[in-house]
Amino acid sequence: MNLTINNSSVPIPDEQRLEPLVWVLRDTLGLVGTRYGCGIGVCGACNVLMDGKVVRSCQTMTETAIGKTIITLEGLAVGDELHPVQQAFLENPLQCCWCMTGHIMNAVELLEANKQPSPEQIDDAMNDNYCRCGGYNTIRANVERASEIASLQPASKRLVIRRKT
Amino acid sequence: MKRAAKPKPDAATRWKTTRRRFLIAAGSLGVLSIGGYFGLEAGRPLLVDRIEGGGAPSSPAPSNPNLWFEIKEGNIIFYAPKFEMGQGIQSALAQIAAEELEVDWQSLELRQPNSQHGFAPSFMFTFGSTSVKDLFKPIREMAASLREMLRTEAALQMGIDASSIDIKNGVCSLKTDSSKTLSYGAVVAAKKGEWVLPKTPPALKAKNQFTTIGKPLSRLDAKSKVTGQAVYSMDAQAKGMLFGAVARAPRFGAKLETARAGQAESQVGVVKVVLDVANNFAGVVAQTRTQARNALKFLELTWTGGTSISQAEIDTLVTAKAGSGVVIRNRGQSNLQGDVVTASYRTPFAAHAHLEPLAALANVKEKSIDVWVGTQAASSDESAIKKAVPGDRSIKIYPMQMGGSFGRKGSQTAAPEAARLSAAVGKPVHVAWTREEEMQQSFYRPPTNTLLQGTLENGTIKAIQQVTASGDILFSVIPIPAFIKNTIGFDFGVLSGQFLPYNIANYQVRNQRVDLPIPTGPWRGVGLMPNVFALECFMDELAVAAKTDPLEFRLKHTNNPRMKAVLEDVRTRSGWATQAPIGSARGVAYCTAVGTYVAMVVEIRLEGKQIIVERVTVSIDTGIVVSPSNAALQAKGSVVMGLSSTLLEKITIENGAVVQTNFKDYPLLTLKATPKTIEVHFMDSSEPPSGMGEPVIGPVPAAVANALFALNGQRLRELPLAL
Numbered sequence: 001m002n003l004t005i006n007n008s009s010v011p012i013p014d015e016q017r018l019e020p021l022v023w024v025l026r027d028t029l030g031l032v033g034t035r036y037g038c039g040i041g042v043c044g045a046c047n048v049l050m051d052g053k054v055v056r057s058c059q060t061m062t063e064t065a066i067g068k069t070i071i072t073l074e075g076l077a078v079g080d081e082l083h084p085v086q087q088a089f090l091e092n093p094l095q096c097c098w099c100m101t102g103h104i105m106n107a108v109e110l111l112e113a114n115k116q117p118s119p120e121q122i123d124d125a126m127n128d129n130y131c132r133c134g135g136y137n138t139i140r141a142n143v144e145r146a147s148e149i150a151s152l153q154p155a156s157k158r159l160v161i162r163r164k165t
Numbered sequence: 166m167k168r169a170a171k172p173k174p175d176a177a178t179r180w181k182t183t184r185r186r187f188l189i190a191a192g193s194l195g196v197l198s199i200g201g202y203f204g205l206e207a208g209r210p211l212l213v214d215r216i217e218g219g220g221a222p223s224s225p226a227p228s229n230p231n232l233w234f235e236i237k238e239g240n241i242i243f244y245a246p247k248f249e250m251g252q253g254i255q256s257a258l259a260q261i262a263a264e265e266l267e268v269d270w271q272s273l274e275l276r277q278p279n280s281q282h283g284f285a286p287s288f289m290f291t292f293g294s295t296s297v298k299d300l301f302k303p304i305r306e307m308a309a310s311l312r313e314m315l316r317t318e319a320a321l322q323m324g325i326d327a328s329s330i331d332i333k334n335g336v337c338s339l340k341t342d343s344s345k346t347l348s349y350g351a352v353v354a355a356k357k358g359e360w361v362l363p364k365t366p367p368a369l370k371a372k373n374q375f376t377t378i379g380k381p382l383s384r385l386d387a388k389s390k391v392t393g394q395a396v397y398s399m400d401a402q403a404k405g406m407l408f409g410a411v412a413r414a415p416r417f418g419a420k421l422e423t424a425r426a427g428q429a430e431s432q433v434g435v436v437k438v439v440l441d442v443a444n445n446f447a448g449v450v451a452q453t454r455t456q457a458r459n460a461l462k463f464l465e466l467t468w469t470g471g472t473s474i475s476q477a478e479i480d481t482l483v484t485a486k487a488g489s490g491v492v493i494r495n496r497g498q499s500n501l502q503g504d505v506v507t508a509s510y511r512t513p514f515a516a517h518a519h520l521e522p523l524a525a526l527a528n529v530k531e532k533s534i535d536v537w538v539g540t541q542a543a544s545s546d547e548s549a550i551k552k553a554v555p556g557d558r559s560i561k562i563y564p565m566q567m568g569g570s571f572g573r574k575g576s577q578t579a580a581p582e583a584a585r586l587s588a589a590v591g592k593p594v595h596v597a598w599t600r601e602e603e604m605q606q607s608f609y610r611p612p613t614n615t616l617l618q619g620t621l622e623n624g625t626i627k628a629i630q631q632v633t634a635s636g637d638i639l640f641s642v643i644p645i646p647a648f649i650k651n652t653i654g655f656d657f658g659v660l661s662g663q664f665l666p667y668n669i670a671n672y673q674v675r676n677q678r679v680d681l682p683i684p685t686g687p688w689r690g691v692g693l694m695p696n697v698f699a700l701e702c703f704m705d706e707l708a709v710a711a712k713t714d715p716l717e718f719r720l721k722h723t724n725n726p727r728m729k730a731v732l733e734d735v736r737t738r739s740g741w742a743t744q745a746p747i748g749s750a751r752g753v754a755y756c757t758a759v760g761t762y763v764a765m766v767v768e769i770r771l772e773g774k775q776i777i778v779e780r781v782t783v784s785i786d787t788g789i790v791v792s793p794s795n796a797a798l799q800a801k802g803s804v805v806m807g808l809s810s811t812l813l814e815k816i817t818i819e820n821g822a823v824v825q826t827n828f829k830d831y832p833l834l835t836l837k838a839t840p841k842t843i844e845v846h847f848m849d850s851s852e853p854p855s856g857m858g859e860p861v862i863g864p865v866p867a868a869v870a871n872a873l874f875a876l877n878g879q880r881l882r883e884l885p886l887a888l
Binding site: 015016019020023026027028030031032033035036037038039040042043072073074077082086089090091092093094095096097098099100101104123126127128129130131132133134135136137138139140 | 250251252253383384387388390391392393395396397399400402408433434453454455518519520521522566567568569571595597599600601798799801802803804805806809827828829832833834835836837839841843
């Protein structure tokens with residue numbers, strides 16, 4: 001079984017087909033940027049992008065990802081060049097940051113679809129992830145900032161999940 | 166690398182070494198045995214001092230620069246001996262160190278020292294908002310000493326007098342010719358002969374000379390976190406690592422009676438089933454985490470004993486009764502005469518709900534045990550590991566980044582569990598708890614009930630009688646014999662925020678300790694938030710009885726200038742004197758904790774039976790603010806966590822077990838429910854820094870409850886607030 005993760009094809013042991021994707025990413029592939037928080041799809045720390053859409057990797061059976069394109073936190077930057085959303089969270093970090101991956105993934109999905117979201121649209125898109133350290137207003141501000149960073153970039157790069165070539 | 170000279174107990178002034186280039190890589194030495202001299206095995210006396218005196222240091226901070234710095238050509242590594250759980254402590258301590266060392270803060274590379282690095286075991290604790298408060302002076306003194314040692318050495322190497330050298334950004338340059346320079350790294354690399362620590366630390370900069378302390382710098386670990394490179398305890402990996410899972414008792418206090426592997430051994434991926442009935446342990450090691458957890462279900466286990474207590478029984482036990490418990494404050498005449506205002510307040514069990522559950526990787530070998538774990542108390546973990554894996558092995562703890570803790574990881578068992586399983590298979594084993602385990606098998610913020618009775622005379626408080634009943638907080642996590650607990654009669658942890666900080670001539674406080682069969686322990690602020698909820702709601706009730714504005718009523722009962730200042734500041738900033746928007750109302754609350762003064766105004770409205778918090782204004786005097794950006798995050802985060810507790814969080818017990826299983830029945834506050842305006846203001850101060858991790862959570866529930874009363878006249882006296 002092979003999965004396409006961050007634009008590489010990676011082999012996965014067959015006996016892990018029915019394991020939650022979060023553990024295959026973290027324990028088997030060492031992509032620990034995807035977090036575990038609740039295992040029931042509530043907290044959102046395990047968000048990854050599957051074919052460009054946010055999914056809870058704790059609720060995603062590994063075999064369902066076959067043939068799909070998975071992007072994790074580690075796959076957002078190209079070399080040293082951070083994704084605008086990462087750049088915004090770097091400028092204005094959360095605290096423990098265990099939940100941050102999930103928020104970043106939500107924001108990437110939002111901004112890919114809507115380059116300049118209104119505060120209400122940001123609240124709607126970012127509401128279903130927890131941040132126990134209480135950084136919700138940082139998160140709100142960072143999505144706006146990421147939108148601004150992206151708007152300053154050349155059109156060709158704008159908010160595309162930049163893929164390694 | 167040779168062993169460093171063993172320091173004497175009074176080494177701080179006499180310490181020197183003859184090793185050349187000692188500043189290079191000295192921190193990576195295997196064994197430095199400084200620890201024992203401070204003689205503080207566990208935190209108990211420290212905690213008593215801290216809580217009673219409000220300002221005692223955690224432990225004497227070692228002034229040996231070797232422990233704190235490695236100076237290399239090109240970079241300086243800073244070993245911050247405090248554990249990072251999101252509070253930004255390593256970056257804040259680096260900000261303190263950079264100031265007197267005269268280096269660019271960004272040039273410091275943070276590295277978490279392990280338990281054998283050389284810091285005293287009593288130093289390997291991070292608790293009670295004490296890190297910045299306790300280390301502010303020692304780190305500056307030590308950094309200043311190091312700077313002067315480097316100046317002296319640079320002068321020697323340049324063949325001039327030390328007074329002719331300027332130091333800036335880690336570079337020594339000749340005052341008269343700034344082209345002649347030597348970097349710290351170059352000075353250390355070319356070192357000949359001895360380094361001698363100055364007998365007394367050099368004079369430290371005054372506040373108005375600070376160039377790094379007080380600047381809104383971010384965090385040194387931000388980049389590693391946004392790219393996914395930061396390594397948390399759940400991320401720890403080792404070659405050939407296996408995964409463990411541990412069986413849990415169905416109710417608190419139950420012991421394993423019989424254990425058989427059953428079908429567990431034949432499940433896919435299972436490497437070993439580990440059963441140890443005598444030590445109440447049953448676990449599985451497998452190739453993957455999912456396989457280990459799956460195999461657990463096939464173990465054949467029976468459990469015996471334990472508690473079957475219900476929430477109703479607990480509520481009865483945790484009921485404050487006039488005249489019960491022990492008197493812990495007795496001022497003036499305690500008898501109440503005339504019209505008595507009486508109120509009783511309750512707070513429930515609560516979970517820490519840190520988002521990264523407990524996790525540890527252990528590698529047990531013949532002579533050594535290495536453990537990578539997210540912890541607030543590395544030396545406690547060491548004792549627990551020693552107990553779990555008997556034998557004469559040297560134990561090294563590598564404290565890891567934590568995805569939140571809030572008290573939880575000061576007393577955790579993932580490390581001994583991983584060690585047990587690793588010892589059984591002879592390979593590194595990683596154990597990570599599930600959310601269900603965290604929700605159901607943890608220890609909890611204890612339930613409390615506070616009974617308050619007060620009288621007024623001419624609009625001021627005449628007398629107050631208070632009884633606080635609470636489950637244990639620190640007694641449950643510090644090994645103290647039962648008879649001593651009973652002799653002392655109250656738990657120190659409950660003391661945080663226990664007393665009304667106002668001028669009250671006649672004030673008696675009783676503490677009624679409740680020893681529950683449910684594990685309870687420290688939760689952000691220990692007793693602070695439950696205590697302040699009761700006390701500050703009661704202040705409001707008295708203000709109403711006195712027909713006085715609640716904020717004015719508080720000001721009237723204090724002459725502490727710092728307390729007055731934050732109350733007056735929050736009055737102005739919140740627009741207290743102005744009419745709240747239609748349909749909204751404001752409430753105020755105040756607390757002092759860990760030397761920090763916090764005044765808060767909350768503005769709410771109602772949507773049906775839902776309390777909507779619109780705006781929170783906080784004025785804080787925490788002395789000198791070392792890291793304004795991190796301090797603001799701590800304050801805002803405390804507000805959000807406090808609101809979550811105020812509006813949502815409650816653990817209940819039935820049949821000796823926790824009813825809630827996960828976030829679906831223990832929801833946390835979300836982004837939309839968080840007020841967009843949380844305004845935090847720090848008072849300008851030249852006082853030494855005090856605590857910032859916990860104090861701001863104190864006033865949150867009372868401020869909301871008081872706002873609700875102002876809005877609709879309804880007085881809610883139990884958390885979470887439910888209309």
